[in-house]
Amino acid sequence: MKHLHFMALFVLALVTLGAAENYLINGGQESQIIYRMVQKVEPAPGTQKLILSFVIPETFSSPTYNQTISSFQIDFTVPPSTREENTDDRGNKILRVTWNRPSRPVESIIQMVSRNRTGLQSLKTTAPFPLRDLKEDERVYLGSSKQVAATHPDIVALAKKLTAQSKTEFDAVQKILTFVVDHLHYVLVPQSYDALYSLSSGKGNCQNYSHLAAALMRAAGIPSRIVNGITLKEPYDVRLSNGTLTLRMAQGRHSWIEVFFPDLGWVPFDPQQTALYVSNRFIRVEVGVDNDETCNDGLIRWTQQQGVQGQPQYEEIITANLAADRVDLRAEKQNYGPRKMLFLPAVEASFTKPTAPPLPQAPAPQKPLASRSLRQMAFSEPYSQGNLEFPQNIDFGTTRGPAQKLESGQMEMRKNFMVETSEYVTTQGNQYAQTFILKNPVKLAKVGLVLHKFGGDGQLWVEIFRDDGHGKPGEYVATSDYLPVAQMKYAPGYDWFDFTFAADAPLLPEGRYWIALGFTGSPIINWFFTYGKPVGPEDGTRYKTLFDETWSRSLSYEFNYRIIGMATSE
Numbered sequence: 001m002k003h004l005h006f007m008a009l010f011v012l013a014l015v016t017l018g019a020a021e022n023y024l025i026n027g028g029q030e031s032q033i034i035y036r037m038v039q040k041v042e043p044a045p046g047t048q049k050l051i052l053s054f055v056i057p058e059t060f061s062s063p064t065y066n067q068t069i070s071s072f073q074i075d076f077t078v079p080p081s082t083r084e085e086n087t088d089d090r091g092n093k094i095l096r097v098t099w100n101r102p103s104r105p106v107e108s109i110i111q112m113v114s115r116n117r118t119g120l121q122s123l124k125t126t127a128p129f130p131l132r133d134l135k136e137d138e139r140v141y142l143g144s145s146k147q148v149a150a151t152h153p154d155i156v157a158l159a160k161k162l163t164a165q166s167k168t169e170f171d172a173v174q175k176i177l178t179f180v181v182d183h184l185h186y187v188l189v190p191q192s193y194d195a196l197y198s199l200s201s202g203k204g205n206c207q208n209y210s211h212l213a214a215a216l217m218r219a220a221g222i223p224s225r226i227v228n229g230i231t232l233k234e235p236y237d238v239r240l241s242n243g244t245l246t247l248r249m250a251q252g253r254h255s256w257i258e259v260f261f262p263d264l265g266w267v268p269f270d271p272q273q274t275a276l277y278v279s280n281r282f283i284r285v286e287v288g289v290d291n292d293e294t295c296n297d298g299l300i301r302w303t304q305q306q307g308v309q310g311q312p313q314y315e316e317i318i319t320a321n322l323a324a325d326r327v328d329l330r331a332e333k334q335n336y337g338p339r340k341m342l343f344l345p346a347v348e349a350s351f352t353k354p355t356a357p358p359l360p361q362a363p364a365p366q367k368p369l370a371s372r373s374l375r376q377m378a379f380s381e382p383y384s385q386g387n388l389e390f391p392q393n394i395d396f397g398t399t400r401g402p403a404q405k406l407e408s409g410q411m412e413m414r415k416n417f418m419v420e421t422s423e424y425v426t427t428q429g430n431q432y433a434q435t436f437i438l439k440n441p442v443k444l445a446k447v448g449l450v451l452h453k454f455g456g457d458g459q460l461w462v463e464i465f466r467d468d469g470h471g472k473p474g475e476y477v478a479t480s481d482y483l484p485v486a487q488m489k490y491a492p493g494y495d496w497f498d499f500t501f502a503a504d505a506p507l508l509p510e511g512r513y514w515i516a517l518g519f520t521g522s523p524i525i526n527w528f529f530t531y532g533k534p535v536g537p538e539d540g541t542r543y544k545t546l547f548d549e550t551w552s553r554s555l556s557y558e559f560n561y562r563i564i565g566m567a568t569s570e
Contacts, residue, residue, distance in 0.1 A: 020333075020334060020335055020336050020337040020338065020339070020355065021333070021337060021338060021339060021340055021341045021342060021538050022333070022334040022336055022337020022338065022342050022344070022354075023238075023240075023331040023332065023333050023334065023341065023342065023343045023344075024331065024332050024334060024344065024345070024346050025120055025238065025329060025330070025331040025343045025344065025345060026120050026121070026122075026329070026330055026331075026345060026346060027120055027327075027328040027329040027330050028117065028118055028119045028120060028326075028327075028328060028329070029116075029117065029118045029236065029279060029280040029281075029325075029326065029327050029328075029329065030115075030116070030117045030118075030280065030324075030325075030326045031115070031116050031117075031280050031281075031322050031324060031325045031326070032113065032114075032115050032322070032323045032324040032325075033113065033114045033115075033116060033232070033283070033320050033321070033322055033323070034113060034320065034321040034322075034323050035110075035111065035112050035113070035114055035230075035283065035318075035319075035320050036109070036110065036111050036318070036319045036320070037108075037109075037110040037230075037316065037317070037318050037319075038107060038108070038109050038110075038316070038317045039052075039107070039108040039110075039298070039314070039315070039316050040105055040106070040107050040108075040314070040315040040316075041105065041106050041107075041108075041300060041312050041313070041314055042104075042105040042106075042312060042313040042314075043099075043102045043103075043104075043105075043106070043302065043312050044302070044304065044308075044309075044310030044311055044312055044313075045308060045310060046304045046305040046308030046310070047101070047102055047302050047303070047304055047312070048100070048101060048302075048303040048304060048305060049098055049099070049100055049101075049301075049302060049303045050098070050099045050102045050106065050300075050301075050302045050312070051096060051097070051098045051099075051300070051301040051302065051410075052096070052097050052106075052108060052299070052300060052301075053094060053095070053096050053296045053297065053298070053299040053300075053301075054074060054094070054095045054096075054097075054108070054110070054296075054297055054298070055092050055093065055094055055095075055285050055286040055296050055297035056072060056093040056094075056095060057069050057072070057112065057114070057229075057283060057284065057285045058091075058093065058284075060284050062258075062264075062265060062266060062267050062268060063123060063264050063265070063267060063276075064118060064119060064120060064123070064267065064268070064276055064277035064345065065116075065117075065118050065268050065277055065278050065280070065282070066116070066117045066118075066119075067114050067115070067116045067117075067280075067283065067284055068114070068115040068116075069112055069113070069114055070112070070113045070114075070115070071111070071112055071113045072110075072111070072112040073110075073111050073112070074095065074108060074109065074110050074111075075108075075109045075111075076097065076106060076107065076108055076109070077105075077106065077107040077109075078099065078102065078104065078105075078106045078107075080097035080098055080099050081098050081099055081100040082097070082098045083095070083096075083097050083098075084096045084097075084098075088296070090225075090286075090287050090288050090289075090293070091287070092286050092287065092288070092294075092296065094296050114283055116280035116281075116282070116283070117280060118277055118278070118279055118280040120277060120329070120345040121345070122345065122346045122347070122348060123264065123276060123345055123346070123347045123348065123349075124347070124348040124349070125168070125169065125170050125261055125263050125264055125347065125348075125349050126168070126263060126349070127168060127169040127170065127261045127262050127263050127264075128167065128168060128169065129163065129166045129167060129168050129169045129171060129172045129220075129221075129222075130220075130221045131169060131221055131222060131223075131262065133262075134223065134260075134262075138223045138260050139223070140223075140289070141218065141223040141224055141225045141260065141289060142218045142221065142222075142223055143218070143289060144215075144218070145289055145290045145292065145293075146194060146290075146292065147193060147194040147195065147207075147211050147290040147291060147292055148194075148195055148211050148214050148215045148218065148226075148289065148290045149194065149195050149196050149215055150195075150214075150215045150218035150219045151219070152195075152196060152215075154196065154199065155195060155196070155199070155215045155216060155219045156219045158179075158199070158216060158219075159176065159216045159217075159219035159220040160219075160220070162175045162176055162179055162216065162220075163175055163176065163220045165352065166351075166352075167350060168349055168350050168351055169222060169261060169262075170261075170347060170349040170351050171349070171350065171351035171352060172217075172220055172222060173217065173222065173259060173275070174275070174351055174354045175352075175354050176213065176216045176217055176220065177213060177269065177271060177275055177342065178337060178338045178342070178354040178355075179216070180209060180212055180213045180216070180271050181271065181272070181273070181338045181340050181341075181342050182338045182339050182340055183199070183202055183212075184198060184202055184203065184204050184208060184209055184212065185202060185203060185532060185534035186203075186204070186205065186209075186272065186530055186531040186532050186534060187203045187204065187205065187389050187530075187534075188205055188389075188390065188391050188418060188419075188421070188530075189205070189391050189418065190203050190204045190205055190208055193205070193207040193208055193211060193291065194208075194211055195208075195211040195212045195214070195215035195216075198211060198212040199212060205417055206254050206255040206256065206272065206417055207255045207291050207417055209255075209270075209271040209272050210226050210227075210255045210256055210257050210271060210291070211226070211290060211291070212271070213257055213269070213271040214226060214257050214290070217257075217259060222259060222260070223259070223260035224257050224258070224259050224260070225257065225258050225260075225266070225287050225288065225289065226255060226256075226257060226287065226288055226289065226290050226291055226293075226294055227255065227256050227257060227258055227268065227284055227285075227286070227287050227294075228253065228254070228255055228285055228286045228287075228288075228291065228294040228297060229253075229254060229256075229282055229283050229284045229285040229286070230251075230252065230253065230254065230282070230283040230285065230318065231249035231250065231251065231252065231254040231281055231282055231283075231419075232249065232251055232281040232282075232283070232320045232322075233248065233249065233250060233251035234248075234281060234320070234322055234325070235247065235248035236248075236279065236281070236327045236329070237327065237329070238329045238330065238331045238343075239329065239330045239331070240330075240331055240332075240333070241332065241333070242552070243552035243553060243554060244552065244553045244554070245331070245553075245554050245555075245556060246543075246553060246554070246555050246556065247273075247279070247556045248423075248555070248556070248557070249279075249281060250419035250420055250421045250422075251318055251320070251419070251420075252318065252396075252417070252418075252419035252420070253298070253415055253416065253417045253419065254282070254417065254419070255291055255294075255417060256268060256269065256270040256271065256278060256282070257269050257270075257271060258287070268282075268284075270282075272531055272532065273340075273341055273342060273343060273531075273532070273556070274342070274343045274344065275342060275343070275344035276344050276345055276347070277343075277344070277345060285297050295414045295415070297415065298316070298414070298415030299412070299413075299414055299415070300312060300314065300400075300412070300413045300414075301406075301410045301411065301412045301413075302410065302411050303409065303410055303411070304411070311401070311403045311411065311413065312413070313398070314398060314400040314413070315397050315398050316397060317397060331343060336353035336354065336355055337353070337354055337355070338354070339538075340532055340533065340538065341532075341533075341538055341556060374441060374507040374509065375507070377441060377507075377568045378568060378569060379441075379442070379443040379507075379565075379566035379567065379568050380566065380568070380569055381566060381567045381568070381569050382566060382567075383442050383563070383564070383565050383566055383567035384562055384563065384564050384565075385436065385535075385562070385563050386436065386448070386535065386560070386561045386562035386563055387530055387534060387535045387536075387558050387559070387560045387561055387562075388560070388562055389530070389534075389560075390450050390494060390528050390530070390560050391418065391493065391494075392493065392494065392495055393491050393492055393493040393494070393495055394418065394492070394493040394494070395492040395493055396418060396419065396420040396493065399416065399418055400413055400416065401413050401416075421528060421529050421530065421531065421557070422452065422494070422526040422527060422528045422529060423526065423527050423529060423555075423559070424524075424525075424526055425517055425525055425526065425527040426456070426460075426517075426519050426522075426523045426524060426525045428546075429545050429546055430543050430544070430545055431516060431517065431518070431543060431544055432516070432517055432527065432541075432542070432543045432555075432559070433465070433473050433514045433515060433516040433517075433541070433542050433543065433551060434514065434515045434536075434540065434541055434558070434559040434561050435467065435471075435512060435513065435514050435515075435536050435537065435539075435540035435541070435542075436512075436513055436514075436515065436536065436561065436563055437511070437512045437513075437536065437537075438508055438509075438510050438511060438512075438513065438563075439510055440510055440567050440568060441507065441508060441509050441510060441567065441568050442507075442508050442563070442565045442566065442567050442568075443505050443506075443507050443508075443565050443566045443567075444464070444478070444501050444505055444506050444507075444508055444563070444564075444565045445500065445501060445505055445564050445565040445566065446498045446499060446500050446501065446562075446563075446564040446565070447462050447464075447480060447498070447499045447501075447515055447561065447562070447563060447564070448496045448497065448498045448499070448561065448562040448564065449462070449496070449497055449499070449515075449517070449527055449559070449560070449561055450494050450495070450496060450497075450527065450528035450559075450560035450561070451488070451494065451495070451497045451525055451526065451527055451528070452491070452493065452494045452495075452525070452526045452528070453485065453488045453489075453490055453523070453524070453525055454524040454525070454526065455523075455524045456485060456521065456522045456523040456524040456525075457485050457486065457521045457522060457523065458484075458485050458519055458520045458521015458522055458523045459482045459483060459484050459485065459519065459520050459521060459523075460482070460483045460485065460497075460499070460517065460518070460519045460523060460525065461479055461480045461481070461482050461483065461499060461517075461518050461519070462479070462480045462499045462515050462516065462517055462518065463476065463477075463478070463479050463480075463515075463516045463518055464476075464477040464478045464479075464506065464508075464513055464514070464515065464516075465477060465513065465514040465516060466511065466512070466513055466514075467511065467512035467513060467514065471537070471539040471540075472514075472542060472550060472551040472552075473514040473516060473542070473551050474514075477506055477508070477513070478501060478504070478506040479518075480499035480500060480501055481499065481500045481501065481502055481503060483497065483499055485521065485523045485525075494526075494528045494560075496562070498564070505565070514542075515561060527559050527560075528559070528560045529541075529555075529557040529558060529559045529560065530557060530558050530559075530560060531556075531557055532556075532557065532558065533557075533558045534558060535558060536558055539554055540558060541554065541555040541556075541557060541558050541559060542554050542555065543555060
């Protein structure tokens with residue numbers, strides 16, 4: 001891959017080094033994906049009709065991301081009564097199959113080959129802002145809807161404020177995306193998915209990121225459409241000047257956007273972390289104005305006998321084998337951009353450097369206070385902190401719904417975007433660590449991790465390290481009591497498992513620390529994580545292999561954890 005050059009006009013002052021997390025990324029990814037999805041639907045008693053909908057993925061090309069679909073086929077273990085295929089107004093090929101009075105479970109088996117390529121060479125765009133002379137099929141994606149309220153006064157006012165000085169489309173898009181990346185933090189199960197909720201709460205999943213980004217862009221006159229598809233869990237590395245960053249998505253349903261540039265066409269963005277591209281771990285399936293419209297893939301409808309209640313049982317399993325996979329990506333951190341990580345290719349364009357106000361500085365690493373000084377303090381205030389939000393005891397493979405009744409009398413359940421975000425953390429080769437920051441001294445009692453036990457035996461524990469002053473684990477502090485794997489009760493999803501410090505509760509002065517998970521034997525344990533860094537700093541999740549002398553490898557997400565103890569009232 002050629003090394004990229006960067007040409008731009010910059011007119012804003014620089015923010016302090018370290019306050020921005022914009023990364024120019026170059027290189028590419030190319031994979032051959034052998035894809036298989038099995039959907040199992042068990043009809044409820046008294047079902048008169050069962051109707052399943054699927055969207056057939058299409059070959060797609062853009063300046064940065066391309067997918068080529070071949071060998072697509074869909075088979076059913078129970079032959080359907082009818083089968084109908086049509087293309088909707090957005091160009092999606094929809095297959096609807098119906099079973100009359102189904103009496104046993106139906107399996108739908110989707111198989112295909114997708115050759116995906118992400119190429120991050122330098123882009124050049126001269127598209128002006130505001131945009132002019134848009135065609136009708138582009139203007140469709142300027143419209144407002146319940147989920148993308150592009151004409152709401154709050155959305156319009158914010159879009160106008162963000163883009164007031166913009167002269168090019170790229171400049172306007174950069175400023176909107178910088179706001180979205182910093183304003184939202186990821187939660188798997190938000191109360192609502194629309195843009196207004198996203199704006200007011202600052203929370204959301206992939207649908208919220210997509211709806212808010214699309215609403216602000218449409219309010220600014222920039223066509224933006226919602227994309228639904230699948231992401232794969234295969235991680236990939238990006239080389240940085242000071243180490244390696246590993247990026248990873250969960251395997252399952254995902255929502256992102258495509259933005260129209262007159263001189264580039266439709267270009268994909270993942271508003272959680274990437275601009276002008278998505279990785280080749282994305283499989284594009286369906287497009288529309290919002291996620292109410294892009295609901296056909298995975299849609300279940302049914303009718304029941306009068307007076308009979310109940311809903312189908314559902315299970316979805318995705319497997320993907322990367323028969324060929326080439327990754328060559330490098331990124332260079334810039335001194336402008338959002339506080340949270342945002343990756344984009346180099347762009348030849350006129351734009352101002354988007355900036356965000358710096359976060360409050362974390363306490364500097366502290367030298368340990370004298371033991372007598374800490375012991376003299378009164379630790380009398382209950383204390384807890386951490387990344388606490390996660391869906392407790394959820395079976396991700398079977399969770400569906402809620403069911404709703406349509407005006408036609410049919411019942412309906414749509415796909416959801418609840419994905420299992422977790423890392424297998426008891427491999428023989430890797431050790432994982434998560435940072436936490438104390439603003440006051442704490443007497444540590446417990447460290448809780450959100451885990452799922454799949455099996456195995458042995459013991460787990462956590463170790464506490466001070467930060468070395470460079471965002472990595474440094475001096476050893478303490479080790480928790482051992483947690484035998486046999487004592488970890490099995491649950492269908494993820495739950496808190498606490499590691500106690502009963503024998504010798506450490507007294508921790510204020511500063512930055514690290515939790516590192518240790519184990520013996522052969523436990524099979526996953527540790528739940530949240531996309532982005534909702535609680536801690538961007539460099540706050542790390543791992544190392546047996547061959548690493550330092551913790552130079554970082555992760556793009558944040559493990560869910562909690563710190564429990566007693567704080568001083570002084």
